[in-house]
Amino acid sequence: MTPDAAPPAPVLSDGIVSLRPLGEHDVPDITLTAQDPLVARWTTIPTPYAQADAEAFVAERGGGAGPLPTWAITVLPDHRYGGTVDLRPDGSGGAEIGYMLAPWARGAGHAARALRLACAWGFSALRLEVVTWLAYAGNDASLKAARRAGFQVPEHIFRGYAVQRGERRDCWVGTMTPDDLMAAARQTEGRREFLGPDLTRRELDVLRQLARGASNRAIATELGISENTVKNHVRGILEKLQASSRSQAVVSALRLGLVSLPT
Ligand SMILES: CC(C)(COP(=O)(O)OP(=O)(O)OC[C@H]1O[C@@H](n2cnc3c(N)ncnc32)[C@H](O)[C@@H]1OP(=O)(O)O)[C@@H](O)C(=O)NCCC(=O)NCCS
Numbered sequence: 714m715t716p717d718a719a720p721p722a723p724v725l726s727d728g729i730v731s732l733r734p735l736g737e738h739d740v741p742d743i744t745l746t747a748q749d750p751l752v753a754r755w756t757t758i759p760t761p762y763a764q765a766d767a768e769a770f771v772a773e774r775g776g777g778a779g780p781l782p783t784w785a786i787t788v789l790p791d792h793r794y795g796g797t798v799d800l801r802p803d804g805s806g807g808a809e810i811g812y813m814l815a816p817w818a819r820g821a822g823h824a825a826r827a828l829r830l831a832c833a834w835g836f837s838a839l840r841l842e843v844v845t846w847l848a849y850a851g852n853d854a855s856l857k858a859a860r861r862a863g864f865q866v867p868e869h870i871f872r873g874y875a876v877q878r879g880e881r882r883d884c885w886v887g888t889m890t891p892d893d894l895m896a897a898a899r900q901t902e903g904r905r906e907f908l909g910p911d912l913t914r915r916e917l918d919v920l921r922q923l924a925r926g927a928s929n930r931a932i933a934t935e936l937g938i939s940e941n942t943v944k945n946h947v948r949g950i951l952e953k954l955q956a957s958s959r960s961q962a963v964v965s966a967l968r969l970g971l972v973s974l975p976t
Contacts, residue, residue, distance in 0.1 A: 719802060720838055722782035727969055728911050728953055730826035732784035732798065732834075734777030735770075739785050742794035743767040746815040755852045756813055757877055774799070782835070786827045788818055798827045800835050806842040808835055824858035829894065832862070833968045836891045843888050847875060850883040863897030864889045895973055912953055917971065919946040924963050924972040 725732040735743070746752060747762040759766055774783035786796035795818030802808040810831060814824050828846075835841040848855040850870045860866055866887030874884035912920065915936075922932040929947070933940045947959065956962035966972045 719780050719782055722777040722784055723834070723838075725784070725830040725834055725968075726955065727826055727830055729789060730823050730830065731787045731792065732827060732830050733787060735775040735783060735785045735797070737768075737771055737775065739775075739794045740764060740767045740771055742815060743770065743797065746794075746796065746813060749816050751816075752813045755849055755855065756811070758813070760878070782831070782839075784827075784831065786812075786814065786818065786823065788821075788823055793817075795823065796827065798831045800831055800839070800841075800844070802835075802839060802841070806840070807845060808839065808841050808843075809845045809847070819854075822858070822861065824855070825861040828858065828862035828864075829898070829969070832889055832894055836894065837968050843890050846887040846889070847884045849875070849877065850885055852885075856885055859887055861897070861901075862889070863893045865893055898969070898971060912950065912971070916946050916950050916953070919943060920950055920962065920966050921972050923947070923950070923959050924966065 722732075722734055724734075741764070744762065744764045744767040747758050747767065752758055753760045753762075773779070774781060777784075781799055781801050783797065783799040785794045786798055787793060788795045794815065796812060796814035798810065798812040800808040800810055810828060812824060812827060812831075814827075832841075832844045835844055844864075846859050846864045846866070848859070856866060864887040866885055869886075871884045871886050873881035874886060875882050915938075918936055919932055922935060927935065929940050929943045932943045936943070947962075950962050951957070951959075954962045954965045956965055963972070
């Protein structure tokens, strides 16, 4: 898929963090975020940054269309703009990911959730084979978020790998494949630090059965519970994944790396 053939970036959510297209109403918050010293230090964002820069950014990237899928990161309870994440496809099955969180959205692991949502969408909708990540060496918060999301990042420092405002910077470089994302999702699930919609353990069991195409009766037999209980779990799953059918729930769950298709 070539970059200019990218489908519109849709709304994505894991129940805690949501990604939605940027809009003009985000301009004041984007401006505040881009003026934050940490953002200036660790990204290529222009400095000084004025409201006109945010307006130009939204004009170019807003609305979810365009070759570089770009989202506002929003967080419960008020869905206020809390950051930006984007994918920059290379047209050959790869894309680089970029992100920043607003100061008011930091410190709760939201970056890792946003990275997973964007990568999962890239793997399914853009058929990406790999997403690459880079940060200037020393950006520990970003490294932690990336590794938590599933990026494989070796300790190696790549000398002068990237340019920031005309100056070469040492970098950490990592990659994520669909398998890495699945493995990370499974690992956090195992640690009961599940990074996804707030599904119960039982709902996850039922969701896995749904991915296998099992009927309510078959699920009830497999899990040793009544068909009525299965129905209740399916209702809960649909609600939490904001899905209107079982198959839509399975598609969402696949995107989020919650389940895999039987081989
Ligand atoms: C990188 C960024 C998106 C991470 O946001 P976040 O998800 O809120 O990250 P957190 O603040 O939860 O930090 C993530 C982890 O790093 C740790 N961390 C934060 N700052 C750290 C530091 N200076 N040194 C070591 N660890 C640090 C946190 O304790 C947390 O770990 P924990 O969850 O185990 O406690 C955010 O800091 C940011 O927007 N930075 C400026 C822009 C930027 O760097 N963008 C990325 C460019 S590659």
